[in-house]
Amino acid sequence: MTIRESGNLVERLFWGIGSALVVIYSLLPVAWIVSLSLKRSADLGDNRFIPHVISLEHYQAIFHDPQFSAALGNSIGIAGISTLAAVILGMFTAYAVVRLEFPGRRLIMAGALSIAMFPPVSIIGPLFNMWRTFGLYDTWAGLILPYMTFTLPLAIWTLSAFFREIPWDLEKAARVDGATPMQAFLRVITPLAAPGVFTAAILVFMFAWNDFLFAISLTSTNDARTVPAAIAFFTGSSRFEQPTGSIAAASVVVTIPIIILVLVFQRRIVAGLTSGAVKG
């Protein structure tokens, strides 16, 4: 008994300290950025972790900057549309791959995977030239397309794993109950695949939201420049000043949607909705 308890204690200490270290390690830079964003410009170099005086001047500055507001709008629009399109297309593809018998199913999955493995930097050059020819350079579509290319495989693989878990019988039951194939898909399969849909959506959204490479290479004005790219164009209030505070404030602002998204949907992702469908 005592041995087990002490074993438990050691184990709990090990996991407790371990997790604490990991959390501190990953959150420290974030905390530093938050701290920087709240300092006055004059205090930026004071090497203090906790700001001496808390000031929102950088936040006011970035929101007064038309460049940042435009970029925020572009980011939300481009990431949102990419996510919606990738998840819807991914759902249909994954469903077909899992449920239907047709030649080349494995080929589709393997092809999707190989696209996901492709290093984006290698297609930037050709894409730049192509987009200039097609008139897609510096447009929303010009960014949405490559984002979908790289996130669709992710969505297809995630969703097909979830679809595979849904008992076939449920769909058959819906069909016998009088549903068309589309109704069965929308009213029975989709709600059950919801955790998968949210997981896929978050992954796709984060890819599009965080992307810097495509955004910096394929945009040139506020028409389509997203926040990560826009931050690189920040200038200080005078040419002798580093834009450190504004960059920090902008970074905090772009992180917030992601945090909200994950917090809101983590329940849906974790919830085991399929339990109780069949014998258990």
Next chain:
Amino acid sequence: MAEIELKNIAKRFADIIAVKCANFTIRNGEFFILVGPSGCGKSTLLNMIVGLEDVTEGEILIDGQQVTKLDPKDRNMAMVFQSYAIYPHMTVRENMTFPLKLAKMSEQEIGKRVEKAAQILELEELLDRRPAALSGGQRQRVAMGRAIVREPRAFLLDEPLSNLDAKLRVQMRIEIARLQRRLGTTTVYVTHDQTEAMTLGDRIAVMRKGEILQIGMPRELYDHPADLFVAGFIGSPPMNFLPARLDGGRLETPVGTCELPGDPGINLQDKDEELVIGFRPEHLRLITDHDDDPANNLNFEAQADIVEWLGADLIVYFNVTTEDFDAMALPQDLEIQSGNGSQRSLIARIDPDTGIKEGDTVKLFLDPKDIRIFQGRDGRNITS
């Protein structure tokens, strides 16, 4: 309510034949059973009737109306699955209203029907629960409820009791029988369990390897099985089988000879043809002192090997030798243990009051009219 007519239905998956030429009619209001070992095509046949599976050949008529190519949603049949297939994201009530909403029924009518079905199946208190919070038996009931609210033309049940424990299975079996009588809806029920088939069915179709071997009332199948497979599959404990041959109009078996049972109308081309005789465990009886002269009977002595006391019945296993007879070819998928070497085990169902103990040697008799004779080569029953 409906009459379901199958005309030369066949189903092939690539090069596998799942169902071979099924040709029968399920009558209006009938409780019809499809029974057979796993993989015999019974579920495929059911799926074809409901429309979940395409028909390769033949046609299906419901009340004379062609439905072969009709989508499942337009056939107005309800199905209960082995896995129940209750929608886990809906409450019991939502599960039951789902088919009615799809049929665009009025809210009022939906409420009325759900209430009625819930009352019949005693689901009233569970209506707002989710499937995850229900027991196996309750889920089974919900699946039944979802089927009956629609008042469909036919119920199709695919092994609905297989996932329940033994006691609940018997209870639900009775409930299903009662429900079917009450509603009078044509019902097709698939099972691999011959007990369920015998107790529930008005008529039973025995299937094996995609083929329908015999269709009949439980009593017909039990008393006059068409062949060795049906004989061995129907009945528990199973029928006893022994090798036999004809010798000058008498039946010669490893345990003695007797008159041919009645007029079997046997037309054997080959006098030396190998035969298999079969008889039910209850037909193997003990000879007691005050029995009539059992001269016409097949009398023999045997030693009780194993005795199982079941309360009302005593199941006794006897060993007999079949030395000068060739081994019989019984259908493999019957899974009747054929004894080892020249030993065969016979099962008798005997009155427990006789007090037989393991190791006792007793005198047994068999009335020739209870014997069924099967051809060795194709297993056909040649007794009339």
